[in-house]
């Protein structure tokens with residue numbers, strides 16, 4: 114049981130962004146992706162989630178053996194895929210509570226109504242764990258949220274939707290030290306043999322909290338090296354050029 | 363009340379409204395409009411001579427006035443007044459009990475959920491079928507307090523001393539071509555009088571149903587709230603889908619005396635061949651308040667600019683409106699705020715949504731003359747375009763003379779961004795669900811102004827309209 118990406122090639126317009134990428138992350142594990150700005154990490158996350166702006170010109174992505182590229186973004190989500198956005202979008206006028214409720218409702222068979230009482234109970238419990246004020250239920254999704262509040266809100270949605278696979282795109286950036294801890298604990302609570310994570314980050318610090326099983330280095334639209342968590346420490350010390358050198362050698 | 367219950371209580375969605383019964387009218391003024399048509403209508407209603415004269419004068423004005431195509435849509439030319447039927451009825455006396463309503467009409471209103479709503483939350487109901495009310499009733503407790511809630515025929519016949527004074531005074535016959543047309547052939551609509559100090563706690567509701575093809579519905583409503591009284595009036599409208607055009611042209615006049623408060627709520631869901639050309643205006647006396655809360659869905663062309671004339675000091679006027687123009691529809695709506703006394707306040711908030719090739723137009727008029735002091739107006743109009751072919755235009759005319767007033771005007775045009783839709787899809791919502799939720803979000807703050815029973819229904823109507831609008 115895993116998400117398997119093989120020889121993925123993605124263009125934006127005529128511009129190749131991902132150039133033959135291979136990556137597998139199974140349930141039960143946390144994989145981290147690190148890599149320089151512009152190397153294609155967010156592009157990869159969005160392609161896995163089904164953003165239509167990106168043209169997949171080659172390769173495959175499967176989730177538990179099912180071809181993801183054949184599915185619309187919403188179908189992928191309902192099948193158990195979640196992405197925490199690097200830049201979460203605002204939805205004017207739609208309250209957080211209504212939005213998450215609609216997302217859960219979309220997962221139920223037609224005609225079945227979400228139990229509102231149980232829903233709010235769960236929502237409040239998850240918000241308490243993430244130390245989010247109750248007032249965020251009534252505020253429009255991400256509208257006027259601070260950078261850190263938006264990231265916390267992504268984790269709240271993940272906790273409510275309970276995906277099988279989650280791709281977290283720079284969920285740590287913009288968080289203060291305390292928030293980083295709260296958010297990391299939120300992720301750690303969800304770690305389970307039934308769930309796989311792909312964590313995109315620039316900072317080793319996050320990986321002190323969310324300890325990864327595997328660290329990948331992405332550069333120029335490819336995974337150029339994979340290793341255990343010590344790779345992240347090495348990257349922090351020596352930067353990315355060194356990795357490129359080594360693979361080139 | 364749960365959402366599901368509320369929805370079943372007011373089922374006025376178009377698929378539900380789209381049915382009709384075979385016609386069997388005892389009273390039929392025939393096709394076309396002549397002096398004879400008017401004599402026929404006036405005759406069957408056994409009207410006083412002054413009303414008959416009022417109608418004839420109005421017909422002349424109607425004929426003399428040109429179509430307002432110089433500023434409004436050319437689509438008006440498509441109305442063929444010679445092909446319309448102006449009066450169709452079973453009788454002129456509504457019953458007080460649903461049991462006495464003829465079967466086809468009773469079934470119609472049952473399918474629309476009206477008797478059920480009456481039991482649940484209304485203080486009074488009038489149900490109009492084509493030209494006349496089939497049913498009309500008001501809670502006994504209100505009758506005892508002196509509240510009058512009848513149709514226009516009965517109002518003019520039984521209570522001329524109350525209604526004649528204001529009838530046609532807020533909106534003169536010659537106001538526009540369609541107010542003249544209505545004045546010539548009006549039938550049905552509500553006449554309401556609330557005595558001083560009486561606060562009607564539950565809403566009064568009228569439901570206007572068009573059942574016949576090639577037909578024009580011309581209801582006439584007059585609401586008078588005496589000093590310090592309060593009322594909330596709600597109207598709903600539907601018609602089945604016919605091949606031919608149908609005309610709905612109402613005149614609604616409101617009078618709020620000193621310290622009185624009137625809220626007039628409309629949820630119209632016309633089928634796409636209805637020309638809906640309605641004139642609505644209220645006069646607010648000292649410290650009185652008139653609020654128009656209006657939701658326009660459906661119709662081929664709606665032209666409607668509810669107005670408030672603030673005649674007494676500290677009077678307040680408000681128009682809150684939501685318009686949704688789908689493919690092939692034009693919602694031409696707005697507001698008219700006439701400040702005629704010191705320290706009067708008006709507020710206009712309009713939100714429109716254009717879907718597919720739908721077009722929405724906002725026309726506002728705010729008038730504050732120089733000699734007044736301390737008047738305030740706030741105007742906000744926001745348009746949301748769903749597809750690239752959707753259209754919107756805004757014509758705000760704010761005439762403020764003198765410098766002792768505060769006015770504020772904001773307008774915006776926005777689109778639902780693709781990234782917003784992607785974000786929502788990533789959470790599992792289909793494109794249509796994402797679009798519906800976004801549209802509901804856009805009007806959310808206004809939907810809250812509607813009573814709960816209506817706001818749930820509004821949300822559902824918007825969802826229905828948004829279905830199939832994407833892709």
Ligand SMILES: Nc1ncnc2c1ncn2[C@@H]1O[C@H](COP(=O)(O)OP(=O)(O)OP(=O)(O)O)[C@@H](O)[C@H]1O
Pocket residue numbers: 125130148149150151152153154155156157166199
């Ligand atoms: N919609 C787009 N249109 C044009 N170019 C794009 C678009 N999206 C991404 N790119 C380009 O693709 C490349 C990869 O961008 P991506 O956002 O995937 O990088 P990243 O690895 O996530 O960077 P960062 O670490 O800064 O978040 C960049 O050069 C970027 O400018």
Ligand SMILES: [Mg+2]
Pocket residue numbers: 154155156199282283
């Ligand atoms: Mg990125």
